Amino acid sequence: MQNMRWIVLFTFCVLGQLAQAQGGATLSGKVTRPKADSIRVSWHPQPLDPREQTIGARLSSKGEFRLDIPLTAPTLLELSYGEEEVPLFLEPGNALQLRFKSGELLTSLKYSSADGSTHRPAAAANGYLAEVENEFASNEGYQVLPENIELYEKPFLSFLDYRRDKQEKLFKKAGGPAAFSPAFAAFAQAEIRYLYANDRLTYPDLREQVVGTEGRLKLSPEFYSFLGDPAVVPGDEAAPTSPQVQEFMLNYVHYQVRTEGKSLTSPAYYPACYQLADRTFKGALRPLILGRVLLETFRFGHIEHARAMLKDYATTAGAPAPWLELLRRDLDEHKELAIGAPAPPLPLHTPEGDTVRLAVYTGRLVYVMFWDSRLPMSQRELPYLKEVVKEFAGKPIVFVSAGFDDAASKKLPAAAVAAPSVAPAVVPPKARPAVRESYDIETLPSFVLIAEDGTVLDPNPKRLSSHALLDDLRAAFGKAAAYRAVSVKNVKR
Incomplete structure (x- = not known):
């Protein structure tokens, strides 16, 4: 899987939309010269749940199919046919038709709206996603790994600027925000902005790991200046949050806590991450990033810290009940060997x-x-x-x-x-x-x-x-x- 791909599949939503959105989405279409007899879509029904939900359908003798997908919010999914796959973005009420040739899913895929008008933004959005996938994800020249990570600071930043410029031009070519629904326009723009931010933030650590013969680079004083931009942190928290946003924000929390002098092995490390996220995020991102810090604490932190943080989360984060149930279950699954738990019996x-x-x-x-x-x-x-x-x-x-x-x-x-x-x-x-x-x-x-x-x-x-x-x-x-x-x-x- 390529770094540019939107493969870290999360259901992303503004919390208000969880209560308001109703209905599902419909996906229908036809495969030309089918080789596999079924098609499926996968997604994460909760943004904190690593488990996927999958729905599949058999193709008819003519290669036709229909999938009814239960969605309650704008969602990033993955469409799979045989060994091929492509990202999808669907919102409740969407009805899309698609056609493609077997063995040429990405290059031959065509979207249209089921009723010819109402769902045109959804067709445009997924056509744009396929184009991004085809132009960027399959081209190593746009990836940080394996080669671009070896660049020194100035050429690496030039690479990031060049890639971002190309992505923004493709977004404008596709019609810009006016061509899409507000949810997808926010998603697409956030993906561009935070892919850049995340690759820039993680560059020093990643380069040190990959290019082990040179040690850590001495960076210019302005390298981290982009973190002072309020459009980056805390960003536009009123918009639906993308996988790139979540990954960047979690990496940002870790970076800031390390900058404050706490290492991963410090007893106070995960409580400090939790409190930093609590201070930094006030909108829809807050329960998401706090929840992800909790998941890490369950695996790598002290059991009593995890319990105290989860108690605080339950009373202050405003997270939906299913998120809390998932977190409680996850803590229970990891508590036996958590740091601070009594060592299991060892006869x-x-x-x-x-x-x-x-x-x-x-x-x-x-x-x-x-x-x-x-x-x-x-x-x-x-x-x-x-x-x-x-x-x-x-x-x-x-x-x-x-x-x-x-x-x-x-x-x-x-x-x-x-x-x-x-x-x-x-x-x-x-x-x-x-x-x-x-x-x-x-x-x-x-x-x-x-x-x-x-x-x-x-x-x-x-x-x-x-x-x-x-x-x-x-x-x-x-x-x-x-x-x-x-x-x-x-x-x-």
């Missing part, structure tokens, strides 16, 4: 057959390696155990080797086994399925870091062979207490 046996419980290690960090001595990937980690153990000799940390085969403890390096901070153990066979499920173990080896108080500190710490693990472990001592000291209310508004 272990010593090599001698004695039972060991995690509680015996209270007061120390516990780095657990789940492994199987019969697997090559597990074997490759073992030589690094001695080095890591030596680095933390005398520190309040224990390295638990939780083997998933009965011979695991016998395969540990002798020097590591002799260290007092290493605890060789085996997960009993009957307990292995439950341990896999509770610790979300898909492949071995797998790792988890448990805090001094028995709560999860990092559900996915770096592996033994990673040089960065040493720094992470040094920073982990006392971190559970630092998390507990952070309150959503204490983050400066």
Whole structure:
């Protein structure tokens, strides 16, 4: 998938439209020389829900089809036929007809309104989307990756300016705002504006990751000046919000919080993101961006922060009830291994057959390696155990080797086994399925870091062979207490 494509499919809407919009949309048409026997459309019924809703229809013997799509707001969808796909923009009440040749969906696609007049703006909008898809998405010259990211600051900004100019000319050529419905005109213009803004904002980090031989570029003082434009932040919040708007605004929140001196590993990071979004957005974007910060917090933040933020969201964000239900369900799905949650039960046996419980290690960090001595990937980690153990000799940390085969403890390096901070153990066979499920173990080896108080500190710490693990472990001592000291209310508004 290309960066230029509108493939991050979100239902986007002004909150007022949720209550006002009624009815659905109809899509009908004909496929010339069909090769596949069905056609489908997919979309996200909620902007915070990653799950798609799909409706399909079989083609008649003449290649004809009809799809009735239940929509309550202007929505970005994806039309798929065989291996081909194209974006769609539909509003409640739209009735569109389309024709295309099998194998040439994008280049041969033609739209028309079902009644010949009322839905002309919808036909124009989707014709414009197809043209944008054909001209920009398929052309690597307009993409940041793989090559344009290597440009230095001035030529990169020239590239962004050139691309934006071409997009704006195409929009004007298609008739400009007067040719489309107000919702689509706002969407199309926002996509152009915020694709530029998002690519500019993420350029320094992305370039540093991709062009690893040069390090981070030293940028000119005016590089981030565009963020001071109120048309960019907070932008036109009265307009329907596009995927590009949401992606940019979330990236903007992260950028601002990092600029304030908080790193991703800071205990206060996600509460700070939430409060910044709360201060910045006052319109329809507010519940969207706050909701997306919550989703990230459920996965990467502290469980108590997540609960406090969700409580605040429920009472102040003005989000529809289905959004709240989704967020509550998502928190519930991630709470078992969330930072700050009690570590799930981990039954272990010593090599001698004695039972060991995690509680015996209270007061120390516990780095657990789940492994199987019969697997090559597990074997490759073992030589690094001695080095890591030596680095933390005398520190309040224990390295638990939780083997998933009965011979695991016998395969540990002798020097590591002799260290007092290493605890060789085996997960009993009957307990292995439950341990896999509770610790979300898909492949071995797998790792988890448990805090001094028995709560999860990092559900996915770096592996033994990673040089960065040493720094992470040094920073982990006392971190559970630092998390507990952070309150959503204490983050400066």
